[in-house]
Amino acid sequence: MGEKINVKEIVTRRKKMLKKEVESLKNKGLVPKLAVILASDDEASKIYVGKKRKMCEELGVLQQEYILDESVTTDDVVNIVEKLNNDSTVNGILVQLPLFKHLDMDKILDSISYKKDVDGFHPLTLGKLFIGEHETFIPCTPKGIMTILDDINTEYEGKHAVIVGRSRIVGKPISQILLKRGATVTICHSKTQDISLYTKQADILVVAVGKPHIVTKDMVKKGAIVVDVGINRIDGKIIGDVDTENVLEVCSKITPVPGGVGITTVLSLLENVVQACKYQNKN
Numbered sequence: 001m002g003e004k005i006n007v008k009e010i011v012t013r014r015k016k017m018l019k020k021e022v023e024s025l026k027n028k029g030l031v032p033k034l035a036v037i038l039a040s041d042d043e044a045s046k047i048y049v050g051k052k053r054k055m056c057e058e059l060g061v062l063q064q065e066y067i068l069d070e071s072v073t074t075d076d077v078v079n080i081v082e083k084l085n086n087d088s089t090v091n092g093i094l095v096q097l098p099l100f101k102h103l104d105m106d107k108i109l110d111s112i113s114y115k116k117d118v119d120g121f122h123p124l125t126l127g128k129l130f131i132g133e134h135e136t137f138i139p140c141t142p143k144g145i146m147t148i149l150d151d152i153n154t155e156y157e158g159k160h161a162v163i164v165g166r167s168r169i170v171g172k173p174i175s176q177i178l179l180k181r182g183a184t185v186t187i188c189h190s191k192t193q194d195i196s197l198y199t200k201q202a203d204i205l206v207v208a209v210g211k212p213h214i215v216t217k218d219m220v221k222k223g224a225i226v227v228d229v230g231i232n233r234i235d236g237k238i239i240g241d242v243d244t245e246n247v248l249e250v251c252s253k254i255t256p257v258p259g260g261v262g263i264t265t266v267l268s269l270l271e272n273v274v275q276a277c278k279y280q281n282k283n
C-alpha cells in the first residue's frame with residue numbers, strides 16, 4: 001500500500017525558510033514585490049489571484065494588482081507590462097492566464113522582461129530551460145513538482161519518467177527538467193494510441209491532462225511515484241486526473257488533490273519573486 005505525500009507539511013516548512021529569506025532581504029533594505037495582472041472573468045483565476053495575494057501577505061512580499069475589465073486591449077496590457085518592466089521597485093510580473101479571448105496572449109507574455117518573468121512562460125525563459133540552462137526562472141507548476149519529488153528523495157538517473165500531457169505550462173517543461181536530471185522521458189498526449197502502454201512502465205508518472213481519473217490502478221507500475229497535477233471540479237468537489245484511492249494500492253507515493261501540486265505552485269511563484277529580487281540587486 002502506497003502513501004499520500006504530505007505536501008502541506010513540505011510547503012509549511014519551505015514557507016518558513018522563505019519568510020526568513022524575505023526578512024534578511026528587508027534587513028538589507030530590499031522588499032520583494034510582485035505585480036499581478038488579471039484580465040479575465042474566469043472565476044478560478046480570481047481564486048488563484050486571491051491565493052497568491054494571501055501568500056504574499058503571509059511572507060511579507062509586496063503585491064500590486066491590476067484588475068482589468070473586458071474593454072481592455074492587447075496594447076493596454078502591453079503598456080502596463082512595459083511600465084512594470086521599467087519600475088525598479090517591481091521584481092516580478094505575473095499575467096494570470098487565461099486572458100479575455102480577444103487578447104493576444106503571446107504578444108502580452110512576450111512583452112514581459114525575462115528578468116521579471118516569475119511565472120516562467122517567456123519564450124526566452126522556456127528556451128533556456130530546454131537547452132539546459134537553469135539560471136532563469138523555472139515555471140511554477142514544474143518547479144513545484146520538483147520541490148515535492150526532491151523532498152521525498154526521488155532518484156531520477158536511470159528511471160523512466162512518463163508525462164501525460166504536453167502543455168506549455170506543465171507537460172513540456174517538466175519533461176525537460178526530468179530529462180536534465182537523468183531520467184528517460186516519455187511524453188504522452190491526446191494522439192497517443194494507448195497511454196497505458198507507457199504509464200505501466202513509469203517509475204515516475206506525472207499526469208497533467210484535466211480529465212478526472214483518466215489514470216486508473218491497472219495503468220500504474222507497482223512502486224511508482226505518481227504526481228497528479230489535474231484539477232477537475234465535479235459536483236462542487238475538486239478531484240485529480242488519477243484515481244488516487246485505488247492507485248494507492250499499487251504505487252509507492254502519490255500527491256493528493258486537493259492539497260498537492262496546487263499548493264507548491266503558489267509557493268514556487270513566491271520563491272521565484274524572492275529569486276528575482278536577489279538577481280536584480282546582486283551588486
Ligand code: NAP
Pocket residue numbers: 141164165166167168169170171188189190191192195208209210211229230231232261262263265
Ligand atoms: P492543457 O493545456 O489543456 O493540456 C492538457 C494536455 O493533456 C494536452 O497536452 C493534451 O494533449 C493532453 N490530453 C488531453 N486528453 C488526453 C488523453 N485522453 N490522453 C492523453 N493526453 C491527453 O492543460 P494544462 O494546463 O497542462 O493542465 C492540465 C491539468 O492540470 C488541468 O486539470 C489543470 O487544471 C491542471 N493544472 C494544475 C496546476 C496546479 O497548480 N496544480 C497548474 C496547471 C494546471 P494534446 O496536446 O494532444 O491536446
